[in-house]
Amino acid sequence: MSTYDPAQIEAKWQNTWKQEGTFTATRTEGKPKYYVLEMFPYPSGKLHMGHVRNYSMGDVIARYKLATGHNVLHPMGWDAFGMPAENAAMASGGHPKDWTYGNIAEMKAQMKPLGWSLDWTREFATCDPEYYGQQQALFLDMLDAGLITRKNATVNWDPVDMTVLANEQVIDGKGWRSGAEVERRELTQWFFKISDMADDLLAGLDGLDDWPAKVRLMQSNWIGKSRGLQMAFKRSDGAGEIEVYTTRPDTLMGASFVGISPDHPLAKQLESSDPKVAAACAEMRKGGTTAEAIEAGEKLGFDTGLTVDHPLDPNWKLPVWIANFILMDYGTGAIFGCPAHDQRDLDFCRKYGLPVIDTFVALSERVGDPADADPNASKFSIQPGDLRTVPEGVTDTAFVPPKTEPVKWINHFAGLDVATGQEAIDATIDFAEKAGWGKGRTQFRLRDWGLSRQRYWGCPIPVVHCPDCGVVPEKKENLPVELPYDVSFDIPGNPLDRHPTWRDCSCPKCGAAAQRETDTMDTFVDSSWYYARFTAPHADTPTVAEDAAYWMNVDQYIGGIEHAILHLLYSRFFARAMHKTGHLPASAIEPFDALFTQGMVTHEIYKTTDDKGRAVYHLPEDVTDGKLADGTEVEIIPSAKMSKSKKNVVDPVNIIASFGADTARWFVLSDSPPERDVEWTASGAEAAFKHISRVWTLSNRIATMDQSAAGTGDQDLLKTMHKTIHDVTMGIESFGFNAAIAKLYAFTGALQKSKAGYAAQREAVMTLAQLMSPMTPHLAEEIWAQHGGEGLIATAAWPKADPAMLVEDTVTLPIQINGKRRSEITVAADLPKAEVEALALADKAVVAALDGGTPKKLIVVPGRIVNVVV
């Protein structure tokens, strides 16, 4: 008997798989294909437990599908552009390219020993000119197809460093390096016209049955389709109108002000002539661009002194305010505020002393004489005298019932007196359209996707600015537009902007001296089509029709829930765009057939503060008992998503060194349900190792058994085996890996105790190896070989459960009395209901509970439970 030596076993089988090309994806007709993809990693240079968990899950599926007779495509690549490379260059003087490719090499070396069934022949990095050159070709085709436009967008501007900041670089409204107060500033940018596809992207969600419902809901909310009313308020001074879009036109009688964004044309016009307005707007533009900063921040307003007429009563004047919580990007950049039924508006009105007017109340609330209420009456009444101004302090909570809840209208002009919000909205739009002062309009929350980044380490946008021809696309034969290597990061800003020669080029149209676009693409672009590129990773077109037709769609996509909205929505947009430009078949416009969102691996965060008061984070391996090596105490922040920036990452390399890859894989799959977060602990690794060693010892024992000796309980062992085959297969197919592993623990225990003969035990241990093979493939191959299995276990046919072996003759039925378990009876599985009832009523506990009486009710669920109500 040999002891379990993972280092030797794992290297051996990895070598065999490599030599045999076991995991190289091939197209063969007449065999079903299966494309399993995990979200590709950012090459931080360090593999962490989150990667191990993610890729081990995908590997379980990939190996299972290979064993069930599929051509499996399971590729790997690198999401290699992005800010960390530039930050590293700024911090330590290297070059983003060298840093990135160095990290890729390091990370790949850490990934290989895990034995994932990846087709490494298809590997690429998004920063390979071969990849981003094809991305530029896609960009040109999309530009040609009218899917791309240029317009203004708001960015975070650092007025000291004179540069654009990422949201991540804005901390408490200040620039991360300069500490200067950040301003919102407008810049001309490139956009993908994703909002043109909003309706289609929304409708497409309906067909994604194998996506988590919560992801579809989040995307649906993000797209945010709503029907509302667009209407104009006439300025009282006669100088034009203010267009307003509202989703609650039914609350028009509760309007107390009209609000415009600080970026609204009217605000800008007032700003140019009135320094007070300019100062107010400047104040309101302070802070970052995130929705969180804008919506959670303090509400600021400025009274312009202008008024507008209420459309239903020209004598009713509403003040016009500039307000910082109104977004220019949504609707018309102007709203009317109804504080009684909108919390934000209420907060605003409380702060600035504007009136609060109810338009409807809950049905339970008595207003006036109930006898007056005629639920069928339609009413048009404008009674400004009725305005109810609620004194401050009476209520600080706006009344915002669901739109489906009927309410009583006390102040309205269309629809019934008792109606739901939705009914009132529809009636109001109808009324306004007939009266001619407003128009129903469908509006999406989804905005166009700004793709320009003022950064070096990204895919160059392949356009040229010509003094005569304007913006001109680069010619395809000149692609890729490659990034220059000779750049420096000693000053803030985009090095492409200040490169001495790179910008200089000739206009593709007229040949005159021109300048390249220096913005690069958002890294989300890179990850929006890599799944398609994997089907033909080195082709000289973005995709190859036959390969895309064969391998697309991704049958199972696996990744973190943090990508539920943006990455997945952008990918769905890109697949549609690639179809429109002839790079993907129509069947691939929803590129991911099934999606699984795994939970994150979390860990505590260790933080200290440097002499400038900035946060410094420390790796778990550098912290012992809450102290650094030099004795400095660290602040411990509760467990959070493992992230490079917070350094709360754990190095799986250490675990593999001590226990082997099979143990690491088994552990990350066993400890928590896959969709839920898992807090990394060291204790579980040891348990996994013990179990794997136990299985190896067991296999050795069986291998040395007397082969002719008969045993007892063969049938019981095989029954358990078939039950386990069934349970584990179901577990894998439903992503219940932890539950499948629990069954494997139990089966191992049963086999260990079994006194069955050699043939049955051999069959059982080989089946155990097969069932474990997606999780612990190296151990499985070793056991398979030890018992003379044919070929590789990786390609051996997956075991099938014999239905006849799954049938139980008898069942134990719990007996409940009033819903509480009090007893149980064991009966034949097919015993008729009437006999079960008779047996249950004869049960001692039931007789005692009935005390001579008759049961009120007797419920028998065949094969499940008996409930006696007394």
Add this chain to the structure above:
RNA sequence: GCCGGUGUGGCGGAACGGUAGACGCAGCGGAUUCAAAAUCCGCCGAUGGUAACAUCGUGAGAGUUCGAUUCUCUCCACCGGCACCA
């Protein structure tokens, strides 16, 4: 602030609306050993009881149901996303 999720023993967690706590960890007891490690066996939600057993128990509170960890509503705590982190 808005959108989405999660909450069960000391810990990770299991449970088609049907015996709450499978399986694993930790702990306790035992076997083996000169002794230990390793291994194997048993116990292991709380309270009361020698025990049989009884009562309580799935974040808090209500509701639906013969029966709720599971469905509905309200609340609390934590986590993810919020368009330039990837």
